[in-house]
Amino acid sequence: MGRGPTGRGRRRAPLEARGGRVRVFRAPQRPLRVRFFLAVVASAVFVSVLTGAMVNVMLPVIRAEFGASAAQIGWVVTGFSLAFAVSVPLYGRVSDLYGVRRVFVFGIVGFAAGGLLCALAPSLPLLVAGRMLQATGGAAIPALATVAVAKVIPPGARGGALGLVSSSIGAASAVGPIVGGVLGQAFGWRALFVGSLSLALLLIPFALRALPSDRARGAQRLDLLGGVLFGLGAGLFLFGITQGQTAGFATFPAWGSFLGAALAWLGFFRRLHRAAAPFVAPTLFANRAYVAALAVGFGAMFASFSALVFVPLLLVEENGLSPAAAGLALTPGAAALALLSPLSGRLSDRVGVRRPIVAGLALMGASLLLLSAVAGGPPLWVVLGVMGVYVGFAFVQSPVNNAAAGALAKRDVGAGVGLFSGVYFLGAGSGPAAMGALLAARQEAAGLAVNPLYRFGAAPFSDTFLGVVVVLVGALVASAWLRERPTAGA
Numbered sequence: 001m002g003r004g005p006t007g008r009g010r011r012r013a014p015l016e017a018r019g020g021r022v023r024v025f026r027a028p029q030r031p032l033r034v035r036f037f038l039a040v041v042a043s044a045v046f047v048s049v050l051t052g053a054m055v056n057v058m059l060p061v062i063r064a065e066f067g068a069s070a071a072q073i074g075w076v077v078t079g080f081s082l083a084f085a086v087s088v089p090l091y092g093r094v095s096d097l098y099g100v101r102r103v104f105v106f107g108i109v110g111f112a113a114g115g116l117l118c119a120l121a122p123s124l125p126l127l128v129a130g131r132m133l134q135a136t137g138g139a140a141i142p143a144l145a146t147v148a149v150a151k152v153i154p155p156g157a158r159g160g161a162l163g164l165v166s167s168s169i170g171a172a173s174a175v176g177p178i179v180g181g182v183l184g185q186a187f188g189w190r191a192l193f194v195g196s197l198s199l200a201l202l203l204i205p206f207a208l209r210a211l212p213s214d215r216a217r218g219a220q221r222l223d224l225l226g227g228v229l230f231g232l233g234a235g236l237f238l239f240g241i242t243q244g245q246t247a248g249f250a251t252f253p254a255w256g257s258f259l260g261a262a263l264a265w266l267g268f269f270r271r272l273h274r275a276a277a278p279f280v281a282p283t284l285f286a287n288r289a290y291v292a293a294l295a296v297g298f299g300a301m302f303a304s305f306s307a308l309v310f311v312p313l314l315l316v317e318e319n320g321l322s323p324a325a326a327g328l329a330l331t332p333g334a335a336a337l338a339l340l341s342p343l344s345g346r347l348s349d350r351v352g353v354r355r356p357i358v359a360g361l362a363l364m365g366a367s368l369l370l371l372s373a374v375a376g377g378p379p380l381w382v383v384l385g386v387m388g389v390y391v392g393f394a395f396v397q398s399p400v401n402n403a404a405a406g407a408l409a410k411r412d413v414g415a416g417v418g419l420f421s422g423v424y425f426l427g428a429g430s431g432p433a434a435m436g437a438l439l440a441a442r443q444e445a446a447g448l449a450v451n452p453l454y455r456f457g458a459a460p461f462s463d464t465f466l467g468v469v470v471v472l473v474g475a476l477v478a479s480a481w482l483r484e485r486p487t488a489g490a
Contacts, residue, residue, distance in 0.1 A: 040210040046168040051196040053176020058189040083135035086231035092418015101211035110137020115197035143421040150405040163345020163398035170337030226279030233264035241433035289483035293404035299475025301427030309432040333390030345398035352484030353403040360395030372465040376458030
């Protein structure tokens with residue numbers, strides 16, 4: 001009696017009025033529902049990362065089947081990366097308008113459709129097209145995983161939840177190459193796409209039940225051109241680095257791509273101040289704590305993915321290990337990332353984000369200095385160095401996501417976290433490409449190592465790891481502007 005039309009024991013969903021529209025937000029409140037929500041989100045991220053890790057180990061087999069050159073087979077990875085870079089910034093803002101649940105499920109469907117095309121592809125171009133479709137849909141999964149956590153979990157408990165999502169990335173990275181090698185050899189590389197397609201389809205009904213049903217009512221405006229300009233700039237920038245690494249930075253594809261990226265980003269920033277409803281609020285770039293999180297996230301991903309690529313290459317080329325043995329050298333670090341990410345996330349909830357991030361960046365830098373000093377030396381020291389990079393990254397990844405979300409007002413979470421995810425991925429893509437170009441230049445020059453402590457015979461690798469340290473120093477400086485606690489209303 002007196003409870004109104006909602007009925008006995010039911011709670012009305014909170015209403016939020018913003019800019020001529022009312023947002024209805026329903027989030028899981030009971031602990032069991034929250035755990036179910038986190039399990040679904042982490043599982044989706046796991047499947048998306050697992051697919052890439054499985055497919056990469058089968059690239060030599062795919063190349064042999066299609067009779068492709070090294071440059072042609074590289075488009076299986078490059079095409080995915082470019083489509084992902086263009087798509088990932090869009091989803092955060094789109095979810096503000098159409099709801100996290102709807103857009104997240106749309107992304108899973110696109111990822112599954114791309115997997116189906118890959119499994120049936122009769123030629124390499126169609127396989128690349130399938131991977132690009134996978135990337136276009138799959139970009140929604142990591143981007144909206146963070147957005148969903150930021151909207152569902154209160155600021156004081158967000159770090160642990162983000163850590164759980166991050167741990168799924170480490171777990172998938174650790175088991176992906178092993179699962180891909182075993183299943184690929186037993187059933188063929190197409191079976192890998194069938195498996196990931198099946199897992200993605202299984203996730204859809206759980207995502208429909210678990211994710212928040214926030215939706216906007218009333219006027220809905222999306223500056224799609226602004227979002228595309230930012231994504232296009234990221235894609236052209238990565239393509240320019242890739243072309244510079246393979247054909248030289250003086251070639252037209254390289255410098256033309258950099259010019260196109262600069263023009264696209266210039267257009268993006270012009271629209272921030274001229275569009276009636278810009279893709280992201282211009283005030284985001286005046287938010288020092290948020291910009292610092294962008295810089296730290298970019299630098300940390302730049303460093304971790306550079307180590308992920310160049311440590312196995314070092315062990316194969318300089319130490320004479322097999323590719324399988326070199327891949328196993330990364331397993332302890334990936335396992336540590338999976339185990340420590342939830343711990344670092346909870347730690348950032350308790351003590352603030354800056355201290356775990358500074359400690360993690362310092363450990364990553366020290367470990368890369370160790371790699372610079374022992375490159376080409378005893379493999380055990382190299383394994384210890386890359387494990388230190390992973391452990392350090394575990395104490396950066398969850399807290400910096402927490403820092404980015406915590407620096408945003410509630411109305412900016414979707415667009416701001418989406419933009420952060422785009423910059424984060426840009427660091428992952430540009431690190432290996434830029435450092436690969438440095439490695440090639442140093443191998444051609446055949447000079448002595450810059451590091452005065454270096455005593456072995458792989459000077460180009462030593463200088464490459466030292467170059468990564470320079471980027472980490474910039475991230476460490478930027479961490480001084482991080483906000484320890486979430487902003488009011490985050």
